[in-house]
Amino acid sequence: MCRLLAYLGSPISLENLLYKPEHSLMVQAYQPREMPSGVLNADGFGVGWYHSQKDIEPFIYKNILPIWNDINLLSLSRYVESKCVLAYVRSATSEQSLDFANCQPFNHQQQLFLHNGVIENFRKTLHRKIRSTLTPEFYEKINGNTDSEHIFALLLSQIQINKHRPPEYALRTTLLTLSEMAKRYQVEASINIIFSNGNRLIASRFATTSPAPSLYWIRDDQTFPNSVIIASEPLFTSNWNAFPENSIITVEADCEIKIEQI
Numbered sequence: 001m002c003r004l005l006a007y008l009g010s011p012i013s014l015e016n017l018l019y020k021p022e023h024s025l026m027v028q029a030y031q032p033r034e035m036p037s038g039v040l041n042a043d044g045f046g047v048g049w050y051h052s053q054k055d056i057e058p059f060i061y062k063n064i065l066p067i068w069n070d071i072n073l074l075s076l077s078r079y080v081e082s083k084c085v086l087a088y089v090r091s092a093t094s095e096q097s098l099d100f101a102n103c104q105p106f107n108h109q110q111q112l113f114l115h116n117g118v119i120e121n122f123r124k125t126l127h128r129k130i131r132s133t134l135t136p137e138f139y140e141k142i143n144g145n146t147d148s149e150h151i152f153a154l155l156l157s158q159i160q161i162n163k164h165r166p167p168e169y170a171l172r173t174t175l176l177t178l179s180e181m182a183k184r185y186q187v188e189a190s191i192n193i194i195f196s197n198g199n200r201l202i203a204s205r206f207a208t209t210s211p212a213p214s215l216y217w218i219r220d221d222q223t224f225p226n227s228v229i230i231a232s233e234p235l236f237t238s239n240w241n242a243f244p245e246n247s248i249i250t251v252e253a254d255c256e257i258k259i260e261q262i
Contacts, residue, residue: 001035001213002104002116002232003028006194007085008201008251009227014047014077016224017085018067021235029067029089034214034233037118041089042066043098047073048105048112049082050198058112058198062103084198086112093118093147101144106152108141110197113155115148116232117190117213119178122147125185126178133177135160151178151191167202168248171195172262175206182208194230201251203230205243206262215243219255228255 005025007017018025023033029041045067048060059080063070067089086105092098106113119126123145130150131139137160138153154177158170175191182189190207192215205215217230218240228251234240243249246262 001037001091001118003032003035003041003089004114004116004192004194004215004230004232005085005087005235006114006196006201006203006230007224007227008196008253009083009224009255011052011081011083012085012224012227014049014080014082014085015074018047018077018087019074022237023233023235025087025089025235026067028233032233035091036213038091041091043090043092044103045070045087045089046104047085047087048107049080049086050084052083057109058107060105060107060112062100064098064100064103084196084201086114086194086196088114088116093122097145099144102146102149104148106149108138108152108156111156111195113152113195114193115151116192116215117207119147119182119189120187125187126181126189129181129185130154130178133157151193154178155193155195167195168250168260171202171204171248172260175204175262179208192232199253201228201230202248203243203251204248204262206246210245212245216240217243217249217257219257226255228257
């Protein structure tokens with residue numbers, strides 16, 4: 001089960017997020033504290049970030065190596081600064097291949113997307129059902145075989161169908177649709193999501209059975225002022241807040257936070 005990280009706030013180097021905290025994403029790759037399944041996140045990683053110039057699609061760096069084996073990331077992370085970063089380390093689910101097509105974050109235009117969790121027995125249960133509900137544009141954009149990418153396609157389809165409503169509505173609809181599908185097929189699903197357009201973060205902590213995978217947020221920590229960080233596990237000792245179960249949190253550009261129960 002993967003570990004996620006998202007940052008929104010004053011420009012910061014990737015090094016300060018990925019490496020420097022005492023329980024950084026790098027550490028969580030080989031020594032996670034709150035993973036309900038698996039002991040390592042050694043099946044690749046990905047980082048997405050936004051340039052300060054508007055209307056430029058996010059930059060993404062991925063690898064199928066464990067994050068600690070990538071010899072280029074540390075140098076890159078010292079050079080790159082951004083006000084909005086999404087990153088993850090992967091623990092691959094059984095039957096989901098280890099290749100770049102399955103490596104997050106996924107993106108569409110300005111949107112970056114991360115998912116942590118699992119749909120039980122995905123290929124034999126919800127795989128075909130999800131695909132049958134997608135709009136043609138996003139059906140054709142699926143390149144891999146993960147439940148994560150199919151969830152992203154479903155979310156994008158809901159955003160397209162509900163284009164006059166806020167994206168939180170599309171996320172809520174996506175989660176409830178998946179919950180109903182899981183109930184029908186008598187499988188469990190855990191769906192922690194973070195997605196962004198570079199100006200705001202929207203995240204969910206959600207599962208069909210309790211407890212949902214862990215997810216935390218912190219705002220304006222003295223080490224990271226004028227910012228919000230969302231993470232699967234706290235990166236350092238401080239006053240982290242656990243997401244309520246089955247909730248959606250929106251972080252605006254000014255770091256204001258709104259919490260909505262599903």
